[in-house]
Amino acid sequence: MKVLKFGGKSLANGQGIQTVVDIIDQKVKKGEHITVVLSARGTSTDELEAILEQAVKNENYQEALDAFKKYQIADFGNVNFLEEFEILDKLFEGVSLLGDYSKRIKDQVLSQGEVISAKLVTHLLKERGVNAHFTDSRELIITDGQFGDAQPLDTLSKENVVKHFEKYNGTTVNVVTGFIASNAKNETTTLGRNGSNYTASLLANYLNAEELQNFTHVNGIYTANPDLVPDAKKIERLSFTEANELAYFGANILHAKTIIPLIEKNIPLRILNTFDHNNEGTLITSEASEKGIKSLSVLENVSLINLEGRGLLGKVGVDARIFKALAYKNISVSIISQGSSERGIGLVVSADEAKQAKATLEQEFESDFYKRDVSSITVEKDVSVISIIGQDLSTFHKPYNALIRNQVVPLLFNNTVTGKNVSLVVKKNQLHKALNVIHGEIFEISKKVNIAIFGHGLVGGTLIDQILTSAKEIEKRKKIHLNIFAVANSRKVLLxxxxxxxxxxxxxxxxGVVYEIEEIIKYADVHHLENLIAIDNTASKEFTDHYITLVKHGFDLVSSNKVANTLSFDFYKELRKTLEENQKQYLYETNVGAGLPLIDTIKLLHLSGENITRIKGVFSGSLSYLFNTYSVENRKFSEVLQEAIDKGFTEPDPREDLCGNDVGRKLLILARELDLSNEFEDVQIDNLIPENLRDGDAASFLGRLQELDPVYEKIKEDQKEKHVLRYIGDLSGDLSQEKGVLEVKLVSVPESSALGQVKGSDSIFEIYTESYGDQPVVIQGAGAGAAVTARGVFGDILRLTEKG
Structure with a gap:
């Protein structure tokens, strides 16, 4: 025999109830010997509970009760539910008059959902010609007297089940009410929420069933709740032990007690989808499955109680007193652990029992308050528990670090004795994000990185296109899913x-919509977006004012904008302090060398203890092209400059390049990478624009370019033979002191030197160190262009995704 159990969503009106009847009918026609266990239909249990709460408050519950009855009858007017409806009418009327109800009354109310469900399915099967028999589990399962969460009396229950199935056997399909039972006084009891699974498990045990098939609305057990984690994957096989852990820690498909009766008789459990006949679901057996993390389970209806006090640390018997006091009040503790304070103990209880638990503990530790051994007992209500089933502590640092990087700080965590399951308590409003962060970190599923790009001009637009073009290949090779959730300019944003x-x-x-930066932050928060990166491809001083706000709200930063690193040294330090406090990173490789690995190289040398003595080079790709060409060709300076303008190598107003400020900012950035505290005012800049051409608008300057020719013709003629002109940045002096010497200047160098051999718009950087002596580390390559810079920003993004 196989036991089939159908959940509430499978039994909902419409496709659900008809599909269930089809499945049963088909199995009977195939000659399968089956027993069916049913939950209440749809959300019936929740509805009955809500009506009960209305009645106890003497509110008008009749409209909700009429809606409940209408749903149950629906298109099944020829089924008689008069007895069940009369019971509900009397119970609700009594509760409304008394203004109170007991757990016994509540069990009687809730039981009607299962009775109605089983009666309806029995009727529909008989209409199909199936020999179905309505079976009230209250006549079979006998329990203790604990209403709401009763415990079966196995010997008596088994006798009843065996006798019943001896009488109704062969071709009979017993349609059994799940969830409900009765005590020795023949009073209705219930087996706890999701107890229909438990009923099915008990029947499978008593009847030595071949298999228990649990039909739900999903394709099996997943690595996480698919409603919360879209990337969750189905688990093909689990062991009973793993399933039991999942059930205990909140997997909503299983009941915590369901597995035990199956283990006793080694009866396989298969989780199937009512609405997907081709899916084989998840099979749970006694056979051990492959080692490793299996799933993330969640307990949501819980509260965290914290006991804090100087006398708790190392004091013998505190845990025993906690458990004893709470056990006396029938309050179960699911997790207990050292709290966030070394003088604290944290424990997790059902949210419904938190108030009583706090009062009980206050009473138990009353004398300790007087001695000041206990300073406070507090309740944190809005929390959830995430349990990582199969997590070994040796690798727990990976998901934990990922949470911290995403500004989710667990309030408490513990592991089981086996060390193979870890539970975390997090704030409820961070649950969704926390699940996705952990899931992306521990399973071989793509880690989702959510990117907001500010500025979509030449560099920004090229970057977006590069990411979109490469995203699939990166996900395939690196298991990283790059998701651009925001594109913004100075006016509006696309979300x-x-x-x-x-x-x-x-x-x-x-x-696109008009926005403030706070609205993008809120959007990311509302949609639980994890692994956030903000990309600054603007040239805006105003946007850098948002850097610290973004970091505080969980964003890493990547920037091609040089401004932030060249503002006051106080801002420079404040930004880095904020980054450190929030464990975020700020990458800006393109600030100096476009796509060249310059800043990374300097950081590595500096952090390794290498004494860098000087850095000099051609920092500007625009000016590199200008002087490389002018030095070797017999052409006027204005002609070469106009060519550079036409090719897009310079800014629309070339004075922004020629003034040397851009090179000065780049040089200052490198100085600060060496922990020098220079300000921009310290940079000595050789402005390439004659004073008489510095004022006025761009159009006026462009009309007077020929005035530059005699100035630069003389400079060119005054050079030594086989020398060429280069506009360089030079960081020198005693770089072990607080400040260095920063110079931006036009120089003449031998054409055979490293600087002299630079071609086109290439940049070149010479890094002199104590170890390398007169032989510098040379980095050379393309120093300008939107594609090159965008690729450099892209590299920083990928560097961030691989951190931790």
Whole structure:
């Protein structure tokens, strides 16, 4: 025999109830010997409980009760539920008059959902010609007198079940009410919420069933709740032990007591989807499955109680007193652990019992309050428990660090004696994000990185296109899913939680909205977006004012904008302090060398203790092209400059390049990487624009370019033979002191030197160190261009995704 159990969603009106009847009918036609256990239909149990609460408050519950009855009858007017409806009428009327109800009354109310469900399915099967028999489990399962969460009396219950099935056997399909039972006084009891699974498990045990098939609305047990974690994957096989852990720690498909009767008789349990006949579900057997983390379970209806006090640390018997006091009040503790304070103890109880638990503990530790051994007993209500089933403490640092990086700080955690399961208590409003962060970290599923891009000009737009083009290949190779959820300019933002598409430019124009930075932060929070990165591809001083706010709200930073690193040294230090406090990172490789690995190299040398004595080089790709070309070609300076403008190598107003401020900012950034406290005012800059051309608008300057020719012709002629012009940045002096010497200047160098051999718009950097002596570390390559810079920013993004 196989026992089939159907849940509430499977039995809902419409497709659900008809599909259940089809499944049973087909199995009977195939000659299968089956017994069926049913939950209440749809949300009937919750509805009855809500009506009960209305009645006890003497509120008008009749409308809700009429809606409940209407749903149960629906298209099944020829089924007689008069007896069940009369029972409910009398019970609710009595509760309304008394203004109170007991757990015994509540069990009687809730039991009607299962009775109605089983009566209806029995009727529908008989209409199909199936020999179905309505079986009230209150006549079979006998329990103790604990209403609401009764414990079966196995010997008596088994005798009843065996006798019943001897009488109704062969071709009979017993349709059994789940969840409900009765005590020795023949009073209705219930087996706890989700207890229909327990009923099915008990029947399977008593009848030595071949298999228990639990039909639900999902395809099996998943690595996490798919409603909370979209990337959750189905688990094909589990052992009873793993399933029991999942059940205990909140897997909503299983009841915590369901597994035990199956283990006793080694009866397989299969979790199936009522609505997907082709899916084989999850099979649970006694055979051990592959080692490793199996799933994330969640307990939501819980509270965290914290006991704090100087006298708790190392004091013998405190835990025993806690358990004894709570056990006396029938309050179960699911987790107990050292709290966030070394003088504290934290324990997790049902939210419904938290108030009573606090009062009980206050009474137990009353004398300890007087001695000041206990300073406080507090309750944190809005919490949830995440349990990582199969997690070994040796690798727990990975999900834990991922949580911290995403600013989810567990309030408490503990592990089981085996060390194979770890439970975390987190704030309820962080549950969704925490689950996705942990899930992405521990399973071989792509880690989702959510990116907000500010600025979509040449560099920003190129970057977006590069990410969209490469995303699938990166996910395939690196298991990293890059998701651009925000694209913003100075006016409006396009927000799409599942990522912008290749048509993002048109979408921004059509669907973009005016925004403040706080609205993007809120959007990420509301949609539980994890692993946040903000990309600054602007040149805006105003946007850098948001850096600290973004970091405090969980964003790592990547920037091609040089401004933030060249503002006051006080801001520079404050930003880094904020990054450290929030364990976030700020990468800006493109600030100096576009796509060249310059800053990383300098950081590595500096952190390793290498004494860097000097850095000099051609920092500007625009000016590199200008002087590389002018030095070797017999052309006027204005002609070469106009060519650079036409090719897009310079800013629209080339004075922004020629003034040397850009090179000065880059040089200052490198100085600060060496922990020098220079300000921008310390940089000595050789402005390439004659004073008479520095004022006025861009158009006026562009009309007077020829005035530059005699100035630079003389500079060129005054050079030594086989020398060329280069506009360089030079950081020198005693770099072990507080400040270095920063110079930006036009120099003449031998064409055979490293600087002299630079071609096109390449940049070159010479890094002199104590160890390398006169032979510098040389980094050379493309120093300008949107594609190169965007690729450098992209590299920083990927560098961030691989951290931790």
């Amino acid at each position: 799409q939680k599942n990522g912008v598409k290749k048509e993002w430019r048109g979408d921004l124009e059509e669907h």
